[in-house]
Amino acid sequence: MTRALIADDERLMREQIRGRLAEVWPELEIVAEARNGLEAVELTAQHHPDIVFLDIRMPGQNGVAAARQIAQLPTHDESPNGDNWPGCEIVFITAYDQYAVEAFEQGVVDYVLKPADPERLRRTVERIRQRIGARDAADAAAAPLPTHTPDMQGLLQKLAAQLNPAPPTRLQWIQASVGQSIQMIPVDEVLFFISDEKYTRVQTASVEALIRKPIKELLEELDPEMFWQIHRSTLVNARAIASVTRDLRGRQIVSVKGHPQKLEVSRSFSGLFKGM
Template sequence: MIRALIADDERLMRDQLRARLGEVWPELEIVAEARNGLEAVALTEQHHPDIVFLDIRMPGLTGVDAARQIAQLPTHEESPQGDDWPGCEIVFITAYDQYAVEAFEQGVVDYVLKPAERERLLTTVQRVKRRMAARAGGPAAGPAAGEEPAGGAPLPAHTPELQQLLQKLAVQLNPAAPPKLEWIQANVGATIQMIPVDEVLFFISDEKYTRVQTATTEALIRKPIKELLEELDMTKFWQIHRSTLVNTRAIAGVTRDLRGRQIVSVKGHPQKLEVSRSFTGLFKGM
């Protein structure tokens, strides 16, 4: 059974969406409902739903920011508990917002307009079913009546396209947000150095520190990957693992090891970077 979570700060909107989903997807199980973005992240981590319906504007933590945090939750081999969770589909709920709707229409992620109308929701459900079937290697459902074949179908959560879209939407929702990082202040031995972000080849995090690697310098900062995702320009950096970001201009190539894992080679550095299963879609055809 496919499991879903609904997040909206308006109870009537949650009730209405649940009722509409019951009409167009009766076998879908709603495992939890969240009243804000923080609850949405916590309940996603607890219940591991297959789909999360997120209101784009919620108090405390917006749906966009919640989606970015949900994309960082451990999946499959990334989980220290070994949880067998492949991640989830994100579907945004929004009142009409021209910027957001135009972005969603590009096909990177799906959306439902408030109040949820049956026909539009059915289109979303068909798209989600096809993506989930394709990811599982099974036959995908055909297009809904009147819907175009899925040439530009929305993409899964772990893609640079979605990360870039979420970053743009976050700026739209919070125009006063600080500009993207241009310099990294990092410890190199006993000194502090200012490292231009463009010179960074990759970032790798452990529990306490993040390693900042350039062609000539290895430095440490006390900033986790999830914070760097908020501060870096995601058109320049790709996340290839929950603990790794790589400068796209530093990618020399991608190969597979004997276990079938994708391995990124870095220009000007001997480090080999593993691509986790959640992000293998980044390098299609490998």
């Protein structure tokens, strides 16, 4: 059974979405409802739904920020406890006069208009069912989730800029610990970032350093056209990618110019390299 979560700060809107979904997709199970973005992320981590309906404007944390955090949750190939969750589809709840609906119409992500239009919701449901069916047939290997594709990441950045009109300040330097000293590392010299639970490793062609900033914060500060996320814990400088190959287990492996380490691409982010 397909499972969904609804996140909207308006109770009546949540009830309307639930009711309309019952009409067009009676088999869909609503496992939880959230009143804001923070609850949406927490409940997604707890219930592992197949679909999350996110209102774009919510107090505390908006739907775009929540979507970016949901994309960071461990999936089946990243979770240390073996959870068999492939991630989820994102459907934004929005209005005509606030956001670029034409971007949604290009198929990057689905949306529901306020008030929920039955015909629009029916088309959304049909597309989602087709994508879920394709992933099931391909065992999720050949059909990456939209949340983890470059197009989706670009749309999330565009929507975030609309919600926060001030232009983002891109990180130009990394202040990092190298042995007993602190070094200033130009961002464009970084080959990749790899995080564990406590530190993030900063790797250049000649320097390996540590910082305490997690990947999700770096994502907000780095230029997304320069640094691509290929794993929940890994960012790679696109200009430093030498090649992408597959190992004996079928996993995509990135080779980096000027460094011997091979970087694994999680299945959730395999859409970055569609030709593989």
